[in-house]
Amino acid sequence: MTEIASPPHCPANPLHAAFYADRASFHRVRIIENVGLARDTFRVRFKCQEIARQIVPGQFVMMRLAGLDDPLLGRPLALYDTVLDEQGAATAIDIVYLVLGKMTRRLAEYEPGEELEVWGPLGNGFPPVPTEHLIMVAGGIGQTPFLALGREYVGGRQYGAPPRGVPPAKRVTLCYGVRTADLLAGVPDFQAAGCDVRASSDDGTIGHHGLVTDLLQSVLDETQEEDRLVVCCGPEPMMEAAAEICARQNARCLVSLESPMACGIGICFSCVAKVRQPDGNWDWKRTCVEGPVFDADKIIWQ
Ligand SMILES: Cc1cc2nc3c(=O)[nH]c(=O)nc-3n(C[C@H](O)[C@H](O)[C@H](O)COP(=O)(O)OP(=O)(O)OC[C@H]3O[C@@H](n4cnc5c(N)ncnc54)[C@H](O)[C@@H]3O)c2cc1C
Ligand code: FES
Numbered sequence: 183m184t185e186i187a188s189p190p191h192c193p194a195n196p197l198h199a200a201f202y203a204d205r206a207s208f209h210r211v212r213i214i215e216n217v218g219l220a221r222d223t224f225r226v227r228f229k230c231q232e233i234a235r236q237i238v239p240g241q242f243v244m245m246r247l248a249g250l251d252d253p254l255l256g257r258p259l260a261l262y263d264t265v266l267d268e269q270g271a272a273t274a275i276d277i278v279y280l281v282l283g284k285m286t287r288r289l290a291e292y293e294p295g296e297e298l299e300v301w302g303p304l305g306n307g308f309p310p311v312p313t314e315h316l317i318m319v320a321g322g323i324g325q326t327p328f329l330a331l332g333r334e335y336v337g338g339r340q341y342g343a344p345p346r347g348v349p350p351a352k353r354v355t356l357c358y359g360v361r362t363a364d365l366l367a368g369v370p371d372f373q374a375a376g377c378d379v380r381a382s383s384d385d386g387t388i389g390h391h392g393l394v395t396d397l398l399q400s401v402l403d404e405t406q407e408e409d410r411l412v413v414c415c416g417p418e419p420m421m422e423a424a425a426e427i428c429a430r431q432n433a434r435c436l437v438s439l440e441s442p443m444a445c446g447i448g449i450c451f452s453c454v455a456k457v458r459q460p461d462g463n464w465d466w467k468r469t470c471v472e473g474p475v476f477d478a479d480k481i482i483w484q
Contacts, residue, residue, distance in 0.1 A: 184303050203447035203471055206345040207232055208301040210248055213294050214274060220367035221450055222281040223323070226298075228477060233302050234264045234272035238341045239331035240438060240475050242470070243302030244283070244446035247292075253284045256301070258443045258470070260415075262368075264341065272341075275300075278368060280323040300480035304446050305474050307341075308436060310348040314412035318356045318377070319398050319424050321416025322365075325358050327438050329371050331413065332356065338357075338378040352377065353408075355401055357422070359394025365388035395423045402431045413475075415440070418483060425478035433477035441469040 211228040219225050231242060244256035262393055265274035281290050292298075295453030307356040308331055313376040316335040354375075356475040359382040360366050366388060372379050380397050381389030394416070397478035402410065414424045415438040428435035457467040458480045467473065 183452065185194075194206075196249065203304055205236060206298070206447060209233065211294050211298050211300055212221045213292055213298065215294060216289070218294050219278060220396075221364040222290075223278065223365065223367040224264065224281070225276055225278045225368075226289065226292070227276050228298055228300070229274045230300060231271075233300065234275050235343045237264065237272075237275070237303035238307035238346055239334055241303040241305050242308030242327075242329050242474065243277070243291075243304060243441070243445075245277070245394075246299040247285065247288055248297035248299045248422070250288075255444050256299070256446060257285045258304070258440075258446055260476075261303070261330055261362055261372075262326050263330050263333070269433050271298045278323070291411045296455070301446065305470055306472070308413060308438075308475050310346055311411050311434070311436075312349040313351050314409040315353045315405055315411070316351045317398065317401055317410055317412045318354070319394060319412060319414040319416070319420075320356065320358045321329050321394050321396065321420040322360065323478065324416030324438075324440070325368060327415055328356060328413070329368060329375060332372060332377040333375045337423075338375060351411075357382070357394050357401060359383070359395035359397070359416070360388070361385065385427075394420060395427060398424055399427055402427065402433060410434075411434070411436070415477065421478065422481075422483040425483075427483070429479060436475050437478045437481060439469045439474045439476065439481075441471050446470045458482060 211230045215227040242258045242260045246256045259277045262276040262278040264272035267273045328396045332354050334348045335351040335354045357379045361384045382394045408431045412428050414421045414436040421437045441453040453469040454466040
């Protein structure tokens with residue numbers, strides 16, 4: 183099993199912390215596009231070659247509105263995708279965000295040319311686990327870390343410097359649940375990437391009328407003969423339920439936690455989650471540097 187362990191760039195030096203945001207850099211960047219994808223959901227694109235060429239699916243950046251002290255703290259936002267130039271080099275980053283509070287409300291009004299402050303890449307991305315069938319389970323705005331991952335497993339794109347080699351899967355499925363149809367964001371991107379998309383909604387306005395975990399259950403039931411890897415991002419009760427289904431079906435499940443963060447680089451401990459240790463006890467782990475991706479069976483859900 184490919185473990186979620188120290189990032190490969192950590193030198194074998196006893197003085198070097200095992201998890202450390204030491205590949206991250208800070209940049210003042212300019213917005214290229216800021217467009218609506220769905221109700222209250224936008225995609226912001228900014229040029230930043232340094233982060234774009236290094237970042238891998240599952241990693242995130244911290245973002246602030248340049249020159250403003252309110253909000254003071256950066257906000258964590260997952261990589262949606264990188265944008266390539268004519269030579270195929272990653273030069274810009276796409277982030278998809280839901281308008282929720284102070285920062286995202288203001289960001290939605292920003293125009294091309296306005297500036298942001300970003301630091302990254304942060305966190306450990308999804309480990310490059312070989313699998314026949316990648317099943318991505320998203321609730322709410324939890325689809326954002328999965329476009330780049332889906333592209334990688336379909337075999338259409340590589341990420342990281344040097345590019346990390348992810349063996350392509352035979353199939354990539356996205357199970358995507360929203361409250362109501364007009365919140366579904368980015369489905370054409372996933373379809374264009376070659377992912378099989380199955381939607382659900384709480385009110386029945388699109389796809390399966392019910393929970394996204396019902397979709398997961400039916401995909402797992404249909405594919406019992408396959409080697410499957412499930413990745414999950416969204417509200418914690420949804421991820422906990424998905425983890426239980428996967429445990430019953432003997433499918434490995436990784437979750438990407440969306441804990442609120444203050445620094446993003448391992449200093450403030452505002453982002454901790456309870457994680458089971460090999461000796462059977464549990465310990466607090468910082469989602470920003472030791473996550474945000476964890477094996478679901480290691481999480482003690484609160
Ligand atoms: C690793 C990671 C990746 C993320 N990726 C994305 C992404 O790609 N797109 C996206 O839209 N959001 C993402 N988020 C969530 C995003 O960072 C928060 O929603 C952020 O707080 C929004 O900032 P705001 O100033 O608009 O809202 P705030 O003013 O910060 O918050 C508004 C309300 O939401 C609550 N809140 C804040 N953060 C969270 C959270 N993580 N979970 C639950 N409640 C919270 C606050 O307590 C407050 O009540 C991610 C979070 C993490 C940790
Ligand atoms: S956000 Fe500060 S330690 Fe994780």
